[in-house]
Amino acid sequence: MAARREQDAAAFSEFVAGRSGALFRTALLVVGDYQLAQDLVQESLARTYVAWPRLREVANAEAYTRRVIVTTAISWRRRRSFHERPTDLLPDPGVPDGTSLLDEHDALWGALRSLPPRQRAAVVLRFCEDLPEARTAELMGCSVGSIKRHTSLGLTKLRTRLGPTVDLPGSPPPDQPAVIA
Amino acid sequence: MTTSLRDLGRRLDDVVPPEVDLADVVRRGELRLRRRRAGVVAGAAAAVVLAVTGAAVVTRHDDHAAPPVVELPHRTDPNPAPAPAPAQRRLVYADLYDGRPTTRVHVGSSTVDMPVPFQWLDATDDGAVVTTQSGRIFFTDGGSITEIGTLGFRTETYRSGGLVRAGHTGSLVTWFDSSDPKTPALVVYDTSELRVVARHPVPRCKYLCSTQVLVGGRVYWSDSWIAYGNTDLRGASVFDLSTGTDSPGDAETLAADVRATGRGVVVGRTADSGTAMLSTTFTADHGRLVGDQGRATYDLATGEALELRVPDDIVDGAGFDLVQWLDDNRFVLRGGALDGYVDNLFVCDNDRGTCRQAAPSVRVLPDGYGGEPRRIVNDRIVNM
Numbered sequence: 001m002a003a004r005r006e007q008d009a010a011a012f013s014e015f016v017a018g019r020s021g022a023l024f025r026t027a028l029l030v031v032g033d034y035q036l037a038q039d040l041v042q043e044s045l046a047r048t049y050v051a052w053p054r055l056r057e058v059a060n061a062e063a064y065t066r067r068v069i070v071t072t073a074i075s076w077r078r079r080r081s082f083h084e085r086p087t088d089l090l091p092d093p094g095v096p097d098g099t100s101l102l103d104e105h106d107a108l109w110g111a112l113r114s115l116p117p118r119q120r121a122a123v124v125l126r127f128c129e130d131l132p133e134a135r136t137a138e139l140m141g142c143s144v145g146s147i148k149r150h151t152s153l154g155l156t157k158l159r160t161r162l163g164p165t166v167d168l169p170g171s172p173p174p175d176q177p178a179v180i181a
Numbered sequence: 182m183t184t185s186l187r188d189l190g191r192r193l194d195d196v197v198p199p200e201v202d203l204a205d206v207v208r209r210g211e212l213r214l215r216r217r218r219a220g221v222v223a224g225a226a227a228a229v230v231l232a233v234t235g236a237a238v239v240t241r242h243d244d245h246a247a248p249p250v251v252e253l254p255h256r257t258d259p260n261p262a263p264a265p266a267p268a269q270r271r272l273v274y275a276d277l278y279d280g281r282p283t284t285r286v287h288v289g290s291s292t293v294d295m296p297v298p299f300q301w302l303d304a305t306d307d308g309a310v311v312t313t314q315s316g317r318i319f320f321t322d323g324g325s326i327t328e329i330g331t332l333g334f335r336t337e338t339y340r341s342g343g344l345v346r347a348g349h350t351g352s353l354v355t356w357f358d359s360s361d362p363k364t365p366a367l368v369v370y371d372t373s374e375l376r377v378v379a380r381h382p383v384p385r386c387k388y389l390c391s392t393q394v395l396v397g398g399r400v401y402w403s404d405s406w407i408a409y410g411n412t413d414l415r416g417a418s419v420f421d422l423s424t425g426t427d428s429p430g431d432a433e434t435l436a437a438d439v440r441a442t443g444r445g446v447v448v449g450r451t452a453d454s455g456t457a458m459l460s461t462t463f464t465a466d467h468g469r470l471v472g473d474q475g476r477a478t479y480d481l482a483t484g485e486a487l488e489l490r491v492p493d494d495i496v497d498g499a500g501f502d503l504v505q506w507l508d509d510n511r512f513v514l515r516g517g518a519l520d521g522y523v524d525n526l527f528v529c530d531n532d533r534g535t536c537r538q539a540a541p542s543v544r545v546l547p548d549g550y551g552g553e554p555r556r557i558v559n560d561r562i563v564n565m
Contacts, residue, residue: 025193049209116443116483117443128186129190
């Protein structure tokens with residue numbers, strides 16, 4: 001029993017070390033905030049720890065954790081009104097959080113962050129993570145039809161906000177120069 | 182220059198992920214496991230006590246001085262309920278026959294018998310909160326039962342309920358604890374962590390104040406002993422959990438708070454200009470739901486007009502109240518008949534555009550009246 005427990009602990013540690021980077025990337029995409037993404041990964045891994053005896057396989061654990069990340073992220077927009085208060089004064093930023101690699105004025109990043117949680121999750125999972133509709137639906141815990149709807153609504157909002165400067169799925173191709181025979 | 186969503190995803194590959202604090206992950210996980218084990222062990226112990234002492238246990242439960250306890254639930258589902266997916270609330274309801282207190286509460290697919298009859302019911306993301314006539318407050322996650330607090334007085338005179346309020350999303354529930362008349366306090370409890378997260382003394386509530394609405398981390402309350410819910414917020418105060426302070430509240434601040442949660446409906450001309458609400462009423466018209474007094478109703482999360490079909494056997498003019506939110510996309514309607522005495526429950530799915538019956542009204546004739554006993558869902562939610 002004790003040996004089994006030690007094996008589980010070692011396997012879980014290995015899973016965290018090996019997959020937390022990829023899981024963080026998903027978290028960052030769906031919540032759009034470095035600190036929140038960090039909290040989200042910690043919390044999701046804690047849930048995975050609880051479920052570990054029935055998951056064990058890394059593939060199972062990763063799929064489970066990713067689903068927790070996505071569904072929790074969708075709910076966190078509501079909880080943020082409890083945990084966070086808007087303020088006029090920004091706190092000392094301290095150490096750069098890594099998202100400085102994304103231009104702060106990146107219009108696409110800003111527009112994505114402004115989408116409602118489910119639309120943002122559907123868009124980033126489909127087109128940033130390149131997941132098929134069925135897999136996206138599985139992660140978000142809804143139907144493929146819902147994914148189509150959220151994706152369509154999200155892309156429409158992005159197009160409205162960003163115009164033709166951004167290449168979005170389903171957008172008409174940019175004007176081609178006339179071909180002279 | 183054009184960018185694409187795929188480019189954005191690739192650029193995120195260069196973002197250095199933070200180190201995972203494995204010790205913190207394990208600590209949080211062990212905390213969850215301990216909570217789960219505590220419920221199972223205490224439940225098994227209580228089974229023995231109940232089998233031996235029977236009614237004596239119930240009698241003791243009417244004692245105000247009893248400390249919080251964990252009791253054995255009776256479950257019709259022999260398998261442990263799987264942890265619900267985050268952000269998805271289970272359908273919670275109870276049947277009150279002829280308005281009499283009951284012991285049985287439905288939490289998703291589980292049925293739990295509480296140790297004491299209760300008359301009021303609320304739902305959180307984690308399960309059901311019930312309040313007894315003696316003012317005791319219990320929580321069940323569909324498995325174990327925990328006594329989480331007390332109102333400090335008997336509730337028989339408060340027939341409309343509404344003394345305990347839970348949010349339409351999240352794990353918070355709130356009430357006024359008047360067990361010590363010298364230090365009445367507004368209590369906010371978290372059913373996911375099984376602990377009081379705020380105890381806010383309000384000396385002027387010596388003779389009972391009422392909680393009205395809990396939305397996000399903000400509790401609307403009033404000096405009145407009559408629980409108005411959110412139908413009358415005149416003179417309301419708002420206790421903000423994040424700051425620990427009170428401020429004035431009214432219908433406008435409530436609408437803003439509802440918008441901040443991202444879950445609810447908007448009633449008005451447009452999704453942007455209308456009033457954000459936790460609940461509303463509908464009427465059936467040719468197999469579709471129309472908003473209260475014909476007003477347009479929008480989904481707060483998407484801004485899209487609600488277009489929902491009801492089952493074929495629903496007659497035109499049947500009324501419905503929105504009484505619970507299960508997640509951003511699904512909510513529960515109560516009603517479905519021309520009179521107000523049939524309380525069928527329907528779960529509506531915005532994405533699918535349909536409402537299906539989830540629990541039929543109980544068909545048992547009470548003595549003498551010839552009517553139907555009502556399936557009471559949740560007074561607090563009905564009063565939203």
